[in-house]
Amino acid sequence: MSDTRLIHGQSLGAVRGERVLFRDVSVEAKAGDLVLLRGANGTGITTLLRQLAGLSPPQAGEIERSASHHWIGHTNGLKAHETPRTHLQHWAKVWGSEADIDDILKRTSLRRPADVPSRMLSAGQKRRTALGRLKLVSRKLWLLDEPFNALDTDGQAYLAEMIEAHRADGGAVIAALHGAAPVKASSEVAL
Amino acid sequence: MSNPAPLFSAFRQALSEAWASGAGLLLPIGFFSGTAMLVPFTLGDEAETLAKIGPGVLWLALALASLVTLERVFQADLQDGALDLWVQEEASISLIALTKTLAHWLISGAPLILMAPILGRLLGVPFEDMVPAMAAYGIGGFTFFLWGGVAAALAAGVARAGLLIALIAIPFFVPAIIFGTLSLTEGFDGASILFLSAACLFALGVAPAAMGAALRLAAE
Numbered sequence: 001m002s003d004t005r006l007i008h009g010q011s012l013g014a015v016r017g018e019r020v021l022f023r024d025v026s027v028e029a030k031a032g033d034l035v036l037l038r039g040a041n042g043t044g045i046t047t048l049l050r051q052l053a054g055l056s057p058p059q060a061g062e063i064e065r066s067a068s069h070h071w072i073g074h075t076n077g078l079k080a081h082e083t084p085r086t087h088l089q090h091w092a093k094v095w096g097s098e099a100d101i102d103d104i105l106k107r108t109s110l111r112r113p114a115d116v117p118s119r120m121l122s123a124g125q126k127r128r129t130a131l132g133r134l135k136l137v138s139r140k141l142w143l144l145d146e147p148f149n150a151l152d153t154d155g156q157a158y159l160a161e162m163i164e165a166h167r168a169d170g171g172a173v174i175a176a177l178h179g180a181a182p183v184k185a186s187s188e189v190a191l
Numbered sequence: 192m193s194n195p196a197p198l199f200s201a202f203r204q205a206l207s208e209a210w211a212s213g214a215g216l217l218l219p220i221g222f223f224s225g226t227a228m229l230v231p232f233t234l235g236d237e238a239e240t241l242a243k244i245g246p247g248v249l250w251l252a253l254a255l256a257s258l259v260t261l262e263r264v265f266q267a268d269l270q271d272g273a274l275d276l277w278v279q280e281e282a283s284i285s286l287i288a289l290t291k292t293l294a295h296w297l298i299s300g301a302p303l304i305l306m307a308p309i310l311g312r313l314l315g316v317p318f319e320d321m322v323p324a325m326a327a328y329g330i331g332g333f334t335f336f337l338w339g340g341v342a343a344a345l346a347a348g349v350a351r352a353g354l355l356i357a358l359i360a361i362p363f364f365v366p367a368i369i370f371g372t373l374s375l376t377e378g379f380d381g382a383s384i385l386f387l388s389a390a391c392l393f394a395l396g397v398a399p400a401a402m403g404a405a406l407r408l409a410a411e
Contacts (some may be wrong), residue, residue, distance in 0.1 A: 023395065032228075050411075053275075054279060055275055055279065055410055055411065056410075056411045057411070069279075071275060071276065071279055073272050074270070074272075075272030075275070076272055077270055077271060077272040077275065077406055078210055078271060078273075079204065080211070080212070080271065081207055081208055081211035081212065082204075086207075087219050090200055090203070090204050091200075091276075093196055093200040094196060094197045094200045094201075094280065096194070096196060098237065099192070107217075115282060116220050117211075135384055159367045164287060166272070
């Protein structure tokens with residue numbers, strides 16, 4: 001089984017100032033998994049996710065990665081001057097993606113605001129744009145921080161569908177979630 | 192670094208960002224001209240004095256103008272989450288930061304060089320003195336942007352970082368200002384323009400690594 005393991009974080013720990021945020025937390029994701037990181041506000045699930053993404057070095061423990069990943073943080077990564085279209089075009093170029101941007105905009109219901117600068121978009125539209133990045137290049141592991149935030153019912157259903165399709169395709173998702181989950185997880189890590 | 196596509200994309204993104212955020216070219220040009228125009232009011236309007244100190248005054252205005260535009264360069268990236276995405280790229284964050292700095296210099300630094308002869312004329316500096324001065328402004332201005340970029344990266348997480356950026360960057364401006372001002376009297380024949388270029392190359396070698404380290408730290 002270990003050859004399908006995409007990421008494995010072992011005995012991870014984090015310190016905030018003088019306080020131990022969490023310790024001895026292990027997370028692993030295999031192909032087809034949906035791992036939910038659960039915890040109340042301030043328990044460090046975002047920190048844990050950032051450690052898994054390699055953004056913050058873990059203060060304890062080790063992380064083994066054997067797949068590339070997509071990152072969607074609670075900030076979406078859109079520049080104020082970018083439109084959904086230019087944002088996706090930009091990252092498509094960076095990643096050498098041949099994906100059909102118009103098709104992605106259609107699927108994420110962004111056809112109408114496709115050319116509106118992101119400073120004038122709603123939080124949900126920005127989130128949908130960020131989710132569009134997942135479609136640009138295929139990467140096995142998705143790391144999502146509160147992905148259902150700001151999305152309307154349709155958007156949540158669409159994202160749940162995307163996650164299921166990705167799992168069926170041999171990918172894995174690790175998501176930090178505070179609220180109720182509209183998707184069924186294969187395992188949960190509680191902080 | 193086999194794949195230059197991320198750098199090209201970062202460059203294009205930074206160009207449109209610089210254009211969209213700082214009111215395009217007008218803000219730094221306005222600031223540059225305004226600063227230079229204040230000088231005759233403080234030092235009197237004697238033509239001879241102004242012609243003598245004019246090029247030096249433009250150096251000061253250039254250094255200050257480079258600082259006003261740099262505050263948002265990396266701060267915006269941190270706030271909108273773009274920095275998180277860049278840090279996870281294979282392309283080195285130092286080179287991305289250098290590319291961004293170059294783009295911002297092209298939009299808000301380079302136009303100042305073109306303004307220099309006009310402002311020089313207003314201060315009574317003879318035109319033939321302005322040509323070597325413009326070369327020096329170009330090299331010096333880029334040096335200012337590199338050190339300013341380091342300061343901006345260090346201050347990315349700080350609200351109202353403008354003054355902090357100035358505080359960090361100004362000591363690093365000193366060599367470029369000294370040799371830049373000296374080169375005005377020597378023209379292309381003296382050694383000062385070479386020392387100015389050396390100061391620029393040194394910044395080019397050191398600043399990207401410093402920006403990269405500061406941005407990684409900011410992303411944590």
